[in-house]
Amino acid sequence: MKMTRRHWVQLMGAGAIAPLGVGAARALAQDHSKHAMPAEPPARPSKEGHDGRYTPVRTLNGWTLPYRMVDGVKEYHLVAEEVVHEFAPGCVAKCWGYNGTTPGPTIEAVEGDRLRIYVTNRLPEHTNIHWHGILLPSGMDGVGGVTQRNIQPGETYAYEFTLKQSGTHKYHPHADEMVQMAMGMMGMLIIHPKDGEPERIDRDYAVLLHNWALHPGTYRPDPSVMQDFDLWTFNSKVFPAIEPMVAATGDRVRVRVANLSMWNHPIHMHGVQFLVTGSDGGRWPKSLWRPEVTEIVGVGQTRDMEFVAVPGDWAFHCHMSHHTMNAMGHEIPNTMGVDQKGVEEEIRKILPGYMAMGKDGMAEHQDHTDSGHMRGPENTLPMMMGKGPFGNIEMGGMFTLIKVRDGLPADDYRDPGWFNHPPGTQPKRVSSDPNFGNPVRRGLPADASPKFETKPVDHSKMKHS
Ligand SMILES: [Cu+2]
Numbered sequence: 448m449k450m451t452r453r454h455w456v457q458l459m460g461a462g463a464i465a466p467l468g469v470g471a472a473r474a475l476a477q478d479h480s481k482h483a484m485p486a487e488p489p490a491r492p493s494k495e496g497h498d499g500r501y502t503p504v505r506t507l508n509g510w511t512l513p514y515r516m517v518d519g520v521k522e523y524h525l526v527a528e529e530v531v532h533e534f535a536p537g538c539v540a541k542c543w544g545y546n547g548t549t550p551g552p553t554i555e556a557v558e559g560d561r562l563r564i565y566v567t568n569r570l571p572e573h574t575n576i577h578w579h580g581i582l583l584p585s586g587m588d589g590v591g592g593v594t595q596r597n598i599q600p601g602e603t604y605a606y607e608f609t610l611k612q613s614g615t616h617k618y619h620p621h622a623d624e625m626v627q628m629a630m631g632m633m634g635m636l637i638i639h640p641k642d643g644e645p646e647r648i649d650r651d652y653a654v655l656l657h658n659w660a661l662h663p664g665t666y667r668p669d670p671s672v673m674q675d676f677d678l679w680t681f682n683s684k685v686f687p688a689i690e691p692m693v694a695a696t697g698d699r700v701r702v703r704v705a706n707l708s709m710w711n712h713p714i715h716m717h718g719v720q721f722l723v724t725g726s727d728g729g730r731w732p733k734s735l736w737r738p739e740v741t742e743i744v745g746v747g748q749t750r751d752m753e754f755v756a757v758p759g760d761w762a763f764h765c766h767m768s769h770h771t772m773n774a775m776g777h778e779i780p781n782t783m784g785v786d787q788k789g790v791e792e793e794i795r796k797i798l799p800g801y802m803a804m805g806k807d808g809m810a811e812h813q814d815h816t817d818s819g820h821m822r823g824p825e826n827t828l829p830m831m832m833g834k835g836p837f838g839n840i841e842m843g844g845m846f847t848l849i850k851v852r853d854g855l856p857a858d859d860y861r862d863p864g865w866f867n868h869p870p871g872t873q874p875k876r877v878s879s880d881p882n883f884g885n886p887v888r889r890g891l892p893a894d895a896s897p898k899f900e901t902k903p904v905d906h907s908k909m910k911h912s
Contacts, residue, residue, distance in 0.1 A: 500557055501639035504703070505860060506653040507690045507847070508682045512552035520561045520607070523554055525576065527598075527620070527632065528569035534659070534678055535688035535773075538828045540666050542631035542683075543570060549631030549683045550655045551618070558613040558641040564606045566598060570627075573597035576606065577621040578636060579747070580727040583608040591622035613640040614729035615703040615749040617655070629670035631683060633657065633707045640730065646753070649698035649857065654681045656744065656765075656845065658708040663774050663827035673709065677827070679770040679844035686771070686846040687833040691862055692763065694756040695855035702763070704742075705749040712770065712845065715741040716752065718761035725751035741766055756851040760866040765845035773828040773843030813839045836865040 503511065514521045530544040545551025556562055568574050575597050577589035587608045591597040598604045616636040620627040635653050657680050660672030681689050694700050701724070704714055720738040725731050727749045744750045764771050786806065813831040817839075833840030840846075852863045878884075890896070 501555075501643070502648050502651050504553060504555055504635075504637050504651045504653045506550075506553040506635065506655075506682060507692065508684045508688070509548065509550060509653070510552050512546065512554050514556075517563070520563045521556060522563045522565070524565040524567070525551060525634075526567045526569055527574045527576075529571075530631075532631065532683060533688070534661070534680065534683065535685050535828055535832070538661070538678075538685075538826055540659075540661050540668060540826075542668060543627060544631050544683075545634060549633070550657075551632070551634030553635045553637060553653055554618070555637045555639065556610055557639045558610050560638075561609045562607065565603055566606065567603040568598040568600050570600060573599050573622055574620045574627060574632070575604070575622045576618050578606070578608075579617040579619060580614075580749075581608070581616055581636065582611045589621055591620075597622050610638050612729055613638045614725055614727065615653075615705060615751055616727060617705050617707060617749065619707055626670040628707060629660065629668055629672075631657070631659075631668070635703070635705055637703065645730075645733075646699060648701050648753075650692070650694050650700045650756075652692050652700070652702045654702060654704045655683075656681065656704065656706040656708045656712050656714075657683060658710060661827075664824035666826060676709075677774045679708070679765065679772075681845055681847060685773055685828065685832075685844050686842050687840070689847040691848045691850045693855065693860050693863060694849065694851045695857070696756055696758045696851055696853045698756045698851075700754055700756050700849075702752045703749065704744045704752065706744045706746055709746060710767070710770070711743050711745045713741045713743045713766040714750070714752075714764075715766040716754070716761065716763050716849070718757055718759055718849070718851075719754040721752040721754040723750055724753045725749075756849070758851045758853060758866070759868075761849040761851070763847055763849050764842070771842045771844045771846045772830045773832065774830060810839070810841055813841050 512523050512525070514523045516522075525545045527543070527545055528547070530542055530547055530549055531539060532542040532544065532549050533539045542549045554562075554564075564576070566574075566576050573591070575589045575591045575595060578587070586594050587606050588594045589606065595604070614637075616638065617633065618636050619633045633655060635655055637653065658676035659678040659680065660669040660675070661667075661677050662669060663677070678685055692700070692702065702716075702721075706712060717740075720740055721742075722736045723731075723739055723742050724736050730751065739752075742750050742752060810831075813829060817829070828843060830843055831839065831841040832843050833846075850863055850866070852866075855863065
């Protein structure tokens with residue numbers, strides 16, 4: 448049986464406690480330490496791929512491709528190849544990417560630079576690279592069959608063009624595109640303006656959005672899936688494996704978000720009204736900047752968001768709530784409000800330890816998966832993850848934190864830990880009595896309402912897949 452996120456949750460709901468398959472060491476990250484934020488982020492923004500004329504971009508969980516200067520040309524080398532990729536501890540897959548990673552390394556350059564980019568194909572099929580949004584000679588555009596012969600396995604092609612623009616851009620194949628992009632072939636190409644930024648940027652982050660049909664129990668993304676994806680990622684990682692964006696109070700921060708997934712994503716930031724200052728069209732004139740707290744980044748688009756950092760731990764996430772979950776289901780039976788007590792006892796005779804869930808919401812799922820009561824197939828992740836200082840974070844997928852602290856050194860990108868809230872700046876408990884106070888209501892709460900009675904459902908008439 449092909450395992451989809453739908454089946455996985457049905458299994459979870461049916462209390463499937465035996466892991467499907469041996470070697471389940473990787474099956475699920477039960478260990479709480481694995482739910483913590485990544486402790487030690489990799490190095491600071493790469494100095495190698497950068498020529499000192501701009502604030503280098505930090506690609507969360509990613510890296511910048513170094514270049515060589517050869518006769519005034521910046522030379523880069525991308526290798527298209529199969530890679531072993533970890534979405535978060537407990538979930539790995541064979542994907543396709545560049546130079547050992549998905550996404551491929553970020554290419555950073557400056558308006559006016561001449562680039563020569565070698566592309567070596569180590570995939571089992573032909574490929575090419577399209578420089579998405581870059582103004583260049585038609586023949587360099589990288590559209591297989593239209594502007595070039597495809598790069599056959601083992602071959603290396605050189606692309607060469609001069610950058611006439613600045614802004615946030617991307618690269619990806621234009622060959623067997625559905626498969627190659629679903630497997631993870633993508634990267635960002637960021638061009639800094641030659642005359643510097645009109646507003647100094649202190650921290651510059653890059654986030655590439657993607658979706659993956661990595662069915663629980665499998666180890667390769669399924670390229671044929673169009674909608675029901677299992678994993679939603681920032682730079683091919685899911686929370687809590689996504690690094691936080693770190694800034695000092697007062698820093699001007701830019702977050703460059705690019706979307707090569709198959710959905711539009713309303714990207715939401717807490718704590719500030721950011722300015723949308725640019726797109727694939729480059730940095731917009733100031734008169735076009737607009738304050739937002741959520742910005743839709745459409746399929747194939749990029750958006751630049753800028754703000755002045757204020758202290759705290761602030762969520763940064765897609766607002767499609769199914770995109771801040773790991774493997775879970777659509778079209779599963781709705782158990783909200785369904786009393787499963789009787790059924791639970793019957794099922795326990797067959798499956799000892801079975802727990803009926805979902806009657807009062809799904810928040811309990813994280814405790815059950817964390818404690819090891821509920822285990823899924825190999826190589827998938829609990830749908831909710833992450834531990835904060837006040838309990839479960841109950842998120843996965845496209846979620847991370849912006850962590851802003853006073854007085855951080857300019858090049859310090861280490862996770863500063865959890866925010867220490869000043870006294871009087873958190874909600875506090877004032878009562879544990881549900882009948883507390885005399886709140887204004889229109890109508891009665893459902894448990895006091897005589898008007899609405901639920902009818903028993905005839906299960907024999909229900910369709911089960
Ligand atoms: Cu989304």
